[in-house]
Amino acid sequence: MQVDEATVRRIARLARIKVTDQEARALEKELSGILDWVKQLDEVDTGSVEPMTRVVAMTLRKRADVVTDGDMADQIIKNAPASEGTFFVVPKVVE
Amino acid sequence: MTELIKLTLAEAREGLRQKRFSATELARAFLDAIEAGNKALNAYVLATPEIALRQAAEADARFARGEPRPLEGLPLGIKDLYCTKGVRTTACSSILDAFTPTYESTVTQNLWDAGAVMLGKLNNDEFAMGSSNETSCFGPVVSPWRRTGSNVALVPGGSSGGSSSAVAADLCLGATATDTGGSIRQPAAITGTVGIKPTYGRCSRWGIVAFASSLDQAGPIAKTVRDAAILLRHMASTDPKDSTSVDAPVPDYEAALGAGVKGLRVGVPKEYRVDGMPREIEDLWQQGIDWLRSAGATIHDISLPHTKYALPAYYIVAPAECSSNLARYDGVRYGMRKPGKDLIDTYEATRAAGFGAEVRRRVLIGTYVLSAGYYDAYYLKAQKVRTLIKRDFDEAFGKVDVVLTPTTPGPAFGIGEVGGDPVQMYLNDIFTVTVNMAGLPGISVPAGLSSEGTPLGLQLIGKPFDEATLFRAAQAIENAAGRFTVAERWWDARLAPAKTAPARKPASKPKSGGKKK
Structure with a gap:
């Protein structure tokens, strides 16, 4: 068991997902199972291996540093669950 | 009009060009088939008949003017992971609710620019996370295939299960799909359809709901190898909006199909012969080897020693x-x-309620x-x-041109x-994920039926951006194996729904009468 209930709660907090007590217990088992299974990677000697970053060697394309679009606030807030004018509305953050 | 829906995409393209039927008639035939069949299959999460008929009318006008585009009037289904302007896009997750994009994904825009017609949005596993299409917030998709003598509902694979089910059930001519660890090839294999995941970078990811950005690729699921070749050509592009899309011209894959496999070097990796592999999968693989050899290819044993570590590595990279x-x-x-008591509580409550169990597990x-x-x-x-x-x-690609493996460890x-x-x-x-990890192209082509009477596929893996060779080799397998279609359209409410007759066909080869090319 690598993952205990406290760890489940800690990562659920980091991931901003609320978990019930029952869910936390089930996740403890499921996550430990998955992490135990991926542990087999320890068998692989990766000492002098570079991590893979791309499939084929290519240089990232660059473009001129100019504004190419914008002025679409109405489109950006179109799907917001709560908005006022062209602002998103969220619960009060600062008292 | 069930004759029209049974056409392949290439046949429908020919029929439209010969004016044997109109794009509107073709679109209506599919819309009727969706109306009659989707209740049983749940392949579409949204049908878009107004858009389909509008695009079909435009197609007919272009045919009348003698100006058809390459995919003019051909009706397709779109996986609900692709953002479609003004059309609800959910990734089949409750958290996206009724999200309606104000923009169009590059791949779908390419298809519409080529004249294709949109029938609707197809079901998938939530955020494309799953191998059975059981994690969708719209409920599971049912495969049109059934085991011999049984009417147990089978999965169409995942995550592109709506795409594979709809193509296998003739509810579209072809479909878009996406593949992060096998989500095009595995559903294609177990529904008797063709699915290709191109090289990472061949299709733009812009406007496709992201799952794992270093692995995700778009590709088609289609009825035949030719249809898949036609679709991929018009999905792929170089896109300034996706910096990982490759700056290389898209070849005419269809033109490569006739080239044959004479002299092609086919690698057979010993590491794919896994413990407990069912006999029928081994036999299918051997059959594929024999087919390619008799078509003129040479067969070579190869070794891919790190194969067994691909899946556990994937289950770190993809969730991360x-x-x-x-x-x-x-x-x-x-x-x-x-809503929660404060902002953090709102985040936590929203994400707990909006994500399904598998998505929560992977995020954690x-x-x-x-x-x-x-x-x-x-x-x-x-x-x-x-x-x-x-x-x-x-x-391995120093010695061989393509690699041949089974697509899945078993049937649906x-x-x-x-x-x-x-x-x-x-x-x-297990057999598909290595391809995503290496960023290579892979195609699944139907190759036979299991002892249960359900489809099985073979996978061909190619060099980066060598999709043309994959299509060529896949065509050789299709030529030898024929096509596999469901004998009885049990899901079609228009066909005598009075007695619920279970599919009870003798096991012997319900290979379609479809012509070999």
Whole structure:
């Protein structure tokens, strides 16, 4: 068991997902199972291996540093669950 | 009009050009088929008849003017992971609610620019996370295939299960799909359809709901190899909006089909002969080897020693990237919101209610492996293992042109049959996931039927951006194997629904009468 209930709660907090007590217990088992299974990677000697970053060697394309679009606030807030004018509305953050 | 829906995409293209039927008639035939069949299959989560008929009318006008585009009037289904302007796009997750994009994905825009017609949005596993299409917030998709003598509902594979089911059931001529660990090839294999995941970078990812950005690729699911070649040509492009899309011209894949496989070097990797592999999968593989050899290819034993580490490495890389990509679903900018007592509580409540169990599990795994102190042990380690997997293929491709493997470890299973242990479900991707990890192209082509009377596929893996050779080799397998179609259209409400006759065809080869090319 690598993952205990406290760890489940800690990562659920980091991931901003609320978990019930029952869910936390089930996740403890499921996550430990998955992490135990991926542990087999320890068998692989990766000492002098570079991590893979791309499939084929290519240089990232660059473009001129100019504004190419914008002025679409109405489109950006179109799907917001709560908005006022062209602002998103969220619960009060600062008292 | 059931004759029209049974056409392949290439045949429908020919029929439209010869004016044997109109684009409007073709679109209506599919819309009627969806109306009559979708209740039983749940392949579409949204039908878009107004758009289909409008695009079909435009197509007919272009035919009348003598100005048809390459895919003019051909009706397609679109996986609900592709953003479609003004049409609800959900990734089959409750958290996106009724999200309606104000923009169009590059791949779908390419298809509409080529004249294709949109029938609707297709079901998939939530955020494309699954191998059976059972994690969708719209409920599971049912395969049109059934086991011999049984009417148990089978899965169409996942995550592109709506795409594979709709293509196999003639509810579209072809469909878009996406593949992060096998989500095009595995559903294609177990529904008797053709699916190709092109090289990473061949299709733009812009406007496709992101799951794991270093693995995700778009591709088609189609009825034949030719149809898949036609579709991929018009999906692929170089896109300034996706910096990982490759700056290289898209070849005419269809033109490569006739070239044959004489002299083609086919590699057979010993590491894919896994413990407990069912006899019928081994036999199918051997059959594929024999077919290619008799078509003029040469067969070579190869070794891909890091194969067994691909799946565990995938289950670090994919959840890590998903936890990052899915951080955007916070109940503020789009989708659903579940109000809490403060902002953090609102985030937590929204994400708990909006994500399904498998998505929550992967976000949590991803958060864990990326959390302070674990990055090197998990994510970095997995990315190094990826280098080794890629290196195995690089070495193999010094000796061979394509690699032949089975697509899946077995045929379709029943809905609800693989539950409980998530790792058991993950094992479905054991033969497909290596391809994503190395970024290579892979195609699944129907090759036979299991002892249960359901389809099985073979996978061909190619060099980067050598999709043309994959299509050529896949065509050789299709020529030898023929096509596999469902004998009885049990899902079609228009066909005598009075007695619920279970599919009870003798096991012997219900190979379609479809002509070989």
